[in-house]
Amino acid sequence: MSTAAPFGPELRRLREAAGLSLTQFAVALNYDKGHLSKVERGERSASPDLARRCDAFLGANGELQRLVVRPDTVSEVPGAVTGPSLWRVGRRAVLAAGTGALIDIGLKLGSQPSPPAGPLLPSYRAQFDQLRMLGQSTAPKALLPLLETQTRTVVGLAADAPSASRAGALLLASRFAEFTGWMAQEAGNSAAALGWTGEAAELARAGGDPHLGSYALVRRALVTLYAGDAAATVTLARRAQSSELPPRIRGLAAQREAQGHALVGDERACLSSLDRARELLGRDGAHSDAQPVIGTTHVSDPAAMTTGWCLYDLGRPQAAADVLDRECRRLPSHALRTRARYGFRRALAHAASGQVEHACAIAGELLGVMPAVPSATVNSDVRRLARELSRFRSSRAVRDLQPALARALAPAQD
DSSP: OOBOTTHHHHHHHHHHHTTOOHHHHHHHHTOOHHHHHHHHTTSSOOOHHHHHHHHHHHTOTTHHHHTBOOTTOOOOOTTOOSSOOSOOOOHHHHHHSOHHHHOOOSSSOOOOOOOOHHHHHHHHHHHHHHHHHHTTTSOHHHHHHHHHHHHHHHHHHHHHSOHHHHHHHHHHHHHHHHHHHHHHHHTTOHHHHHHHHHHHHHHHHHTTOHHHHHHHHHHHHHHHHHTTOHHHHHHHHHHTOOTTSOHHHHHHHHHHHHHHHHHTTOHHHHHHHHHHHHHHHHHOOOOOTTSOOSSOSSOSOHHHHHHHHHHHHTTOHHHHHHHHHHHHTTSOTTOHHHHHHHHHHHHHHHHHTTOHHHHHHHHHHHHTTTTTSOOTTHHHHHHHHHHHHGGGTTOHHHHHHHHHHHHHHSOOOO
16 A cells, blocks of 8 residues: 555644644544654555544545545446356346246256246245345355346246236346345455346346336445445446436435545535435335335434444544444344444444444454355455554454454455
């Protein structure tokens, strides 16, 4: 990681303009005074987390963050698939292929003719709900083969279905494809995630629902968010906020836009997007039982949880911890993946606020469930937590947690 040369002098200039001594500044940030001194003199690089905190405390409106090169940023064209998708299930395949060539349930039953789609759709819808629940407590690599097979199967049903039930089958297949993309991202395969997300949009359009396809933009924005590409995240999220779209999709897109703004320290734009998300999601009416709920089903107040998430990125860890403490207590006990996702962000906020022992207690509990729900995206916060805690090596709680942190971050052995 490199830091642009102006960072140290600019930090010193802003600190002195605020009338703060180096000691006062170090205490306010929970950082070592000697480390900050070296950063100001250009002898040490500033991490993105330190730049974010300095930015927020000094009111620099993202200027300090822009002087630091993010270490985990990767170059990626929004929506581009850098490798082949696992299986192309788009509209052309549905129209061109027969059911016998598409169905392969992998149970050594051989090729079989497709039964009528209509009576089977409720069963496949129930299977989707079960798989989505399994995703909260099962490794994504274990689920991916089954999800791919079920997507093929439902697309196959749609290919031979009468027109009255074809649209419903295609829309359900699109949800299978979208969830397959999410599990691919959790498994660390962003290219496959984008490929499956694209297929979900194709299937939704073929099923007559252009709105559902717009949610693919929100999913693509999640890939760019974890790649550290704030500009692409904001651009993609804005494209999913057309006034013609349902309030829920627009609300989820506004949340993603807020996360993109938070990455670069634009607090005003972030909070404005969160206000918009809160209003839109509040307008979201009752969900139809015909199709699965779009987005999370385990976070009772997505806008509030996202606010806590963003406050950390905005350099306000104590405020983030307060919100995340409240919202994480509302998560259901069985939603292990969701609890890990927001729980590690909560631990990170407490560590950054200087509440090291509490952060270690939260992380220690979560590290115990990580083998059941490994997650490439959650690991990004686990790595940040490890870096944050490395500043407190004298803490017994930190020393006790280090082996578990190291095991969580060790490369998976296939």
